Amino acid sequence: MNKRELLGAISAGRMTRRDMMKMMSAAGITMAVLPVSRAKAADEAINFTWEGYNEPGFHPGYIEKHGASPEGPYFADVGEALAKVRSGFKVDVVHPCNLDLKNWRDADVMQPIDTSRLSNFGNLFEGLTKLAYAQGDGGEQYFIPVDWGNTSVLYRPDLVEIEEESWNLLWDERYSGQLSMSADATEAVAIAGILLGAADPFNLTDDELSKAKDLLVKQKSLLRFYWDSNSTVEQALASGELVASTGWNSSVVTLQGQGVPIKFANPKEGIMSYCCGLVLMKDAPHLDKAYDLIDAMIAPEAGKWLIESYGYGHSNKKSFEMVEDAMLAERNLPKDPNEFFANGIFQRPTMDADRLHKMFEEVKAGA
Amino acid sequence: MTAISEAASDQYDQPATRRPEWVDGLWLIAPTLAIVVGMMLVPLLAIIIVSFWTQTGFDLEATWTLENYALLFQPEGKLYRILIVKSLWVSLVATTAVVVLAYPMAYFMAFRIQRGKLIWIILLTVPFWTSYLLRVFAWKVILGFNGVINSGLKAVGIIGPDGLFEKPLEFLLYNPASVTITLAHAWAAYAVLPIYVSLEKIDRSYLEAATDLGDSKWKRFWRVTFPLSLPGTIAAILLVFIPTVGDYITPTLVGGPSGIMIGNSIANQFIKSNNAPLGAALSCVMMLAITVAVCLFLMAIGKKRLKGADI
Structure with missing residues (x-):
């Protein structure tokens, strides 16, 4: 039955209840089986993070390479984030803080990160990459520090x-x-x-x-x-x-x-004081892009942006060389996070x- | 003659050989039934089963125990009992407010509007075309510290250095009252429509008869209109009361520290506290509490009326 016939039948009153039901169920089945075409953005890495932490400034290198920002669903607190991930929310990287790391390790949702794939890893403060529970028992890296504050x-x-x-x-x-x-x-x-x-x-x-x-x-x-x-x-x-x-x-x-x-x-x-960073999920759907994202977020340019526009410290030593001393003083940020943590009560897992x-x-x- | 009757019997099966009617009916409701079983019954059973389990770390321990229920009836469970009673109370107040507000609207539509009733019904539902979340947020904007009410009062000078109040009114938002107000508005359409339908069905000649027999307008309303509109009113009360007890998003957004309800606590057990069995047990107890409350309500109305109510 083509469209004109259908409309004609309805307006002429020739449509029986049974015909109508058939049409309706046909329409219903069609709707239900139509492939859900997702937007192109779905192909980007999924960065499950805090409000305001998926701004372009956080990952300029990623945008340069892939032409778009990662997808950025937000969580309100880390406990909620872990519950969502555990109940099947598929994401690539999450942004917990060192306080929560033990809990994330217990939940067994992360995979170790191959640091040789991260070009900026060597420039990170060692005090941050070796925080308690940042590494597994065999020294494998689970947590890549990004920001501290x-x-x-x-x-x-x-x-x-x-x-x-x-x-x-x-x-x-x-x-x-x-x-x-x-x-x-x-x-x-x-x-x-x-x-x-x-x-x-x-x-x-x-x-x-x-x-x-x-x-x-x-x-x-x-x-x-x-x-x-x-x-x-x-x-x-x-x-x-x-x-x-x-x-x-x-x-x-x-x-x-x-x-x-x-x-x-x-x-x-x-x-x-605290240090937050990225962890890689076991079943990350976009593994290669996730590595690109992690590397972009620990790049010195990203650190410079973070210090200047958010006022947080960054995990990359080189980013501090790119920021003027006056700006660091105004933000109350020393060039060494250990000095910063020594001034206060540093969070422990x-x-x-x-x-x-x-x-x-x-x-x-x-x- | 015989040929004709034979042909007729070919065309229309004899009643004895026909499939029973309910089998046809079963096919008709099959999609709905599948949805109800798959989306309601199975999860409900899962909730009941999980409520008898326990949580150890990140895993569910599948040994049967009454531990979760026992907790709710021990002194440590007092806060959950209070929360359930509080939720029932907030819902009750909201339901009363909804019905009291909705009844005149429905009455107006049924008795005063002669033409274009459909337009009125559509107008009434316009606010409900937006999402529930948006309506709750709208109330946050209306009741907020810098909200519509406070800015309005500021503009007319009631709030200000010379006004009645020095500072914007803070009691408008983040308490049980703001939850009640928001619920009362958000569920209004669910109450107006059933009440309207039952008022619309009333045979107008009963009202004429009551007037002819000497009833005043007021008396006529209480003796004829109101009793005949009870089916719709009861339906409205149940439609609003049952879902609002477990509401979760309204108290989250406008409740503040003192306005939380049992739904928040249940959500927290599943999400943050990582204790699904306790959350499941709380859900079961909440459902039971609602059932008891509804049964008490229906008993109070009386069996006879219930039969007439035809719900």
Whole structure:
């Protein structure tokens, strides 16, 4: 039956119910079996990463070679990312931080990275490539460091009165309803651990963990929300909805660029520092392009861009030679990450992340 | 004569030799049945089975245990019990608000609109052509710190140095009330349509008879219109109440720390806490709680009405 006949039959009322059903089911089957043609972008490497971490500046070398950016699905926190990958989300590389590496190794989702395929690997800081759990038991490389920076308290000096900078600001009852905290369990629990003065804030003892829980429960009623994207925090701090929140270096650069009075605290208990990087998934669908992406992200040009526009440190020594000293001083970045990490509390892999997730979940679910 | 009747019997099978009617019916519903079994029944069974397992590290331990359920009834499970009760309460308030708002709209469409009813129905559903997520986000924009309401109040001087409030109103967003408001709007169409249909079906001569027999407008409504519209109203209540209890995205976006519901907790068990069995057990308990709540509601309405309601 051609189109004209069909329309004629309908308008003349010659179409029976049965004919109509046949037509409908034919249409339905056709729709269901039509091949789903995906866009060309699907052929690029899939970079499962943080919000704002798939910008062209991160991987200029990749764009030069392949003419497009990789696909960049975002995750809100690393626990969520691991859950998605484990439940069958096929990606090439993911961007966890050294805090989470033990957990990722346990989950058995990564494959070792052949460092001889990375032209820039030799220029990386050795202190970063040999972080705990960055390498397997046989010395094989699982984690390629990319960026390093701080987690601390972002606050509005014009709206907050404090005598000295402390993590305590996030528990200050004077600013009830104007504070925010990361929704990431490992980071939130670590902050409570630092405030408690725990010997290892990333691996609390049972006693410390229950004290940390009390602290976080106490904090909950003071919070406006738990944030899961840095743009949410930046907007809320800019409008004055929040006066203080946990955050990262890039938010300082962004907000200062907008002319918002903002300070990144150097808390008396110690500023938290971390190193994040790339891991390669076992069943990576675009293995060769994934290697190109990793190599592009640790290239010196990518590092220069990262330092200048996001304010993070980079894993490639050469990138520091390309940035002016004044810029480094303004960004508070020493040329050696070890010096940077020595100034604060450097994150260590959490041995049992489930325990923290469970505890933080109980805090959030509590009445 | 005989030839004709024989020909007729060839054409139309005798009732005795015909396939029973329900077999034909089975073919008709087969696609739907396949979807229901594949997309509903199998996952539901999987949830029930997993809820009796335990999680060790990244693996599921497939030995039968009541551990997950036991946890929910022990002191440590108190927060989940509170969360379930809270979710039922938020849904109940939202459902009440939806029905109270939807009823006059449906009444207006059924009794006051004479021509172009279709246009009104389409107009009513226009906001629902956008995605659910977008509607929730819209409420975030309306209720937010710099949102429509706060900027409006600022513009007329109620918020400001000389106004009634010094700072923008913060209680509008990130609490159970904002979840309730958002749910009440997001589900409105699901309530208006069934109520409208049952109002539309009412035989107008009953209303004339009631007036003729001396009922005032108000009395006529309560004695004739409202009881006859109950089937639609009950359907609306169930249509809104049941799905909203387990809602997850609304509290995530507008709930803030105090506005979370049981759906968030379940999602967290599956995603972040890496404890699928506990999440599954929580889902089962939630479904059970909803069933009990709905049964109580239907019992309160009464069996007789239920029969008449024809749902």
